[in-house]
Amino acid sequence: MTTTRRLHTQQDMRRRNLAAVLYAVADGGPASRARVADRIGLTRTAVSTLVDDLLAAGLLAEAGLGHSGAPGRPGTVLALSDRGPCGLGAEIGVDHLAVCAVDLRGRVRARAAVDSANRGSQPGPVLARLAELVTHVHDEVTAAGLHPAGLRVAVPGLVSRDRAHVVQAPNLGWRDVDLTTGPLAAHAPPTADNEANLGALAELWIGDPVCRTGDVLHISAEIGIGSAILTDGRLLRGNRGFAGELGHVPVRRRGEPCACGGRGCLEQYAGEAALLRAVGLDPARAVADHPGPGARSAYLGGRARDGDPDVLRALRGAGTDLGIALTGATHLLDPHALVLGGALAVLAPWLLPSLTAELGRRLGTAPPLVVSRLGADGPLLGAAHAVTRAVLDDPLRTGAAPA
Amino acid sequence: MTTTRRLHTQQDMRRRNLAAVLYAVADGGPASRARVADRIGLTRTAVSTLVDDLLAAGLLAEAGLGHSGAPGRPGTVLALSDRGPCGLGAEIGVDHLAVCAVDLRGRVRARAAVDSANRGSQPGPVLARLAELVTHVHDEVTAAGLHPAGLRVAVPGLVSRDRAHVVQAPNLGWRDVDLTTGPLAAHAPPTADNEANLGALAELWIGDPVCRTGDVLHISAEIGIGSAILTDGRLLRGNRGFAGELGHVPVRRRGEPCACGGRGCLEQYAGEAALLRAVGLDPARAVADHPGPGARSAYLGGRARDGDPDVLRALRGAGTDLGIALTGATHLLDPHALVLGGALAVLAPWLLPSLTAELGRRLGTAPPLVVSRLGADGPLLGAAHAVTRAVLDDPLRTGAAPA
Structure with missing residues (x-):
């Protein structure tokens, strides 16, 4: 170093x-x-x-x-300027694709999204569909006099440190996908980042003021449970770029085996599939019945709101297990705040009582627990803002100013 | 930010x-x-x-x-220069005090240590004894033509972010002790840091080359179990400066209550007191019988070397529990390597088999596990090197150059 x-x-x-x-x-x-x-x-x-x-x-x-x-x-x-450079952000979800553009002032200037069954998909056709959305948004902002300065893609998986490759995205079934060649590269070389990282950066830049302190653990969930660690205002990426895998922190010594090879991982008790199974549903079937971003969480939230005892019990248990994993994370990281984002934000009303009780019991004084205002929009907005931030950070950079 | x-x-x-x-x-x-x-x-x-x-x-x-x-x-x-500025490092251990001076080339130029029963002590007399050692070392290096550029003190506890106050050192029984007034300030305003942090920085600067990558989790133990997280070559301090409390990561869902208020904390199974109790010894009695830095570890290591089945079983269990806590830490931090320092380095031969087995079972490919070469000397050397590093980082700083 x-x-x-x-x-x-x-x-x-x-x-x-x-x-x-x-x-x-x-x-x-x-x-x-x-x-x-x-x-x-x-x-x-x-x-x-x-x-x-x-x-x-x-x-x-x-x-x-x-x-x-x-x-x-x-x-x-x-x-x-609201007519100068803008950032393009894209998101590859498990069952949707989305693109947006934000200007230097942080306003969303164009936006497009489609449902798309990306689980177990071939990367080629998915990236081609995403490129169509990018072109649509690109053309719209160009017509408005803006100049796209780059494209950042939020991915539910591990991204190489150089931001060019999706190393592994188990929920998509992707491995070692290069984003810099192929349809996405039509307008500008795309770069990728993990969705949890971009969601956390969005909180830092445009979210709850508590996150501006720069020492925050941002917990998110779509299918898996991820987190992003902000320390002194910077993302802790780890040696390979794989940091923040909160979903695989052991919460039971001899617990359920997990796809990661471990056992007793948090995801086995508080992940989406675990919650669905706990209320008697088949996860794959539930995804087919309730496709789209946040749809299963919305469904579970609806049943919780109706007072369904199975759902309430499952969420209570998930809150407790989250509390155990977050106790360990808090001891290791000493964050200023814990932020619940993504699907967890939707389910927060039913997770929070047992989660805060567990944190209180174990930590005495726990860091404040904040529910994200950006929710499921965080990663997409974070991706677009990552591009405009790069322009502000380095105004002399090629591509920052209009040609 | x-x-x-x-x-x-x-x-x-x-x-x-x-x-x-x-x-x-x-x-x-x-x-x-x-x-x-x-x-x-x-x-x-x-x-x-x-x-x-x-x-x-x-x-x-x-x-x-x-x-x-x-x-x-x-x-x-x-x-x-080996006649220019030098760094003074001091260490307040539970049962010893030590001071050393290193020159810009990293050579130890003077060194002094005494046994000192600091557990449950009044800060005043302890700091006065430490100040005597500082004066001794200060005079020795000054006579050799060196110019002490500062004093950093390694403390077994939590230190404020401005490095002036010991917020809490439970094993000393200290709370909110200001180091900048009183006998230590005779030569230069002293600054403090947690011993685990300084041990990790020593590894980064002068220890195993694997640590130079800058993404390392450094685990240490004297009485408690601490750790220091290096990310991109910088210490992760956390919001209040309390990051790295590995000893309080839960490894059992409903485990032993801990002094921290939690339960099932790693320290209850792999800490020094837990190991002593597991082999039928009273921890307070053992400290009296085996005073000095690393003395209990050396004693336990001796019994393990002799094949004592109780000690071997206790260390095997501690290795497994360390493996569970480090699995979670590895998922969160994605370190390049795990380093065992302090007393854990002494006991490594008997901890490593069950520890590496547990990490392998849970992580598949675990980061390399390295035993520190600096061992118990790490925090003291880290303290002195922190001063010389500050000189190299900012040669224009007041005090960096001889007056």
Whole structure:
């Protein structure tokens, strides 16, 4: 780790100062040049030069006159451009595909989704269907004067650290799928990330303010149970990029065998299939009967709302087991908050009582437990925002500014 | 996290380039100016100016002529100074105190230790005894022409994120102890860190090469079981600085109650007190009979070496429980390697068979399990190296260069 020290050249300095100006406006809101200079501690002259470059590159826009609160004549207010670069996000779910575009201001500018039975699928046709949605969204935002700066794909599986390959996505039945060749690459080289990671980044960037502290364990579930660990505002990816596999933390010493090879894994007690089996349903049948993202959770939530004792008991048990796994995770990671996302957010009303009781019993003072506001939308929004964040982080990057 | 963007000024650039030159020599070994320039990708002229500053500040020294391998006349070889700044490290153990000094080259230049019954102690007298050792080591290295650049203290407990306070050290019986006032502050403002953190950093900096990858879970034990998580070469500290509490990961759903308030915690099955109880000894009595760092482990190791069936059974069980806790930790963190340090390194021969078997059963392919070479010395060396690393990281920092 210590042998590569990044050197800081004039070019690096300019890049970082450009990013600082953009974030001053992104985080602090539209502001005059003088106000931006105050926010980041550079001189007004230096900021003016940087702002001119960002205006020319189409990353900032002038948004009329405004008073800074200080005496003197009003300055021109700078805002992030809503006609400059935008981010394309895509999601490959087990039974749906979705694409959206967000502009630098964080507004969703276009969106498309289709049901798609992706379990046990061939990657080729799925990626071709997804590419059609991408083209649709791409054309829509291009017509609106925006410039897609990249495409990030959320995948329910393990993604290589270089973000080019889906190493393994058991619920799709995919192994070693290269996303950079083939139909998805038509507009820009796509990059991928695990859906739980992108869901957690979405929380950090646009979700509950508690997540902005940057030390958060974000728990999500679609079919499996995953989590993403944010530490000091960065995603903990692990050596191979496989960190966050909360679903395979042992909660029983000699428990049910799991597909991962282990036994007593959390997923065997709190995963979707376990919940469905606990209420007497065949998981595969349930997926056929209730296709689409979050459909089984919505169904179970409906039965819980009706007071179905089997469902209530299953969710109570799942909450307890989640509490045991999260006790261990809290001792290891000391997070500022635990966030329930994805399908778990939908089922939160019935999971939370036993989950918080178990955490309280074992931890005394547990970190606050927050239910995600983004819910199932997190990974898709996170994917699109990952692209716009990359533009803000490095405004000199190829592709950041319109050609 | 996103509202504070560090700005990069000329001063920052110079600081980083000075650090890059120092690390080029620290990591790559003594080298000529031309070789250093190659290693870090700056021009020879730029490197010469930086080197002059570092020679003047006493951080680098000229160490004779050497051939770079390239044609031409030999250049002067630069090395880190062994008469410039040094780091003071101190350790407060449950039954000992120790201090050492390391120079920029990583050599231990002075060292002192005493037995000291610190369990249930008043902080004042303990810190006064430690301060005497610090003065002794300080005077010894000062006489040798070195300049102590700071003092880091390794503590068996939780330390505040600003490194000034021991928040809680249950095995000492300490709560909210300020180290920056009182006898320790005689030479330089002391800073503290958890012993497991410093042990892990020592592994990263001077231990097994596998740890240099920067994604490592370092497990250590003195009285309790702690761990430190290195991710991308940085310590994961958590929100309050309490991350890494592996000893309180639940390994049994309804297990023994633990002092932490939980139940079934790993420490109840693999901690020192649990091992002593499992072989029919009273833990408090055993500490009195076998005082000093690592003494109980050495005693248990001796009995295991003699084939004592009770001890062998207890260690086998502890290995299995460690395997369950480390399975969960591996799923969450995806480390490149697991490192057994401290007392666990001493007992490794008898823990490893059941531990590796359990990891293999549950994980299939487990990360490599490495036994620390630094053993019980890790935290003390880590503390001293933390000071010299801070000098290399920021050569312009006050106190880095001799006054």
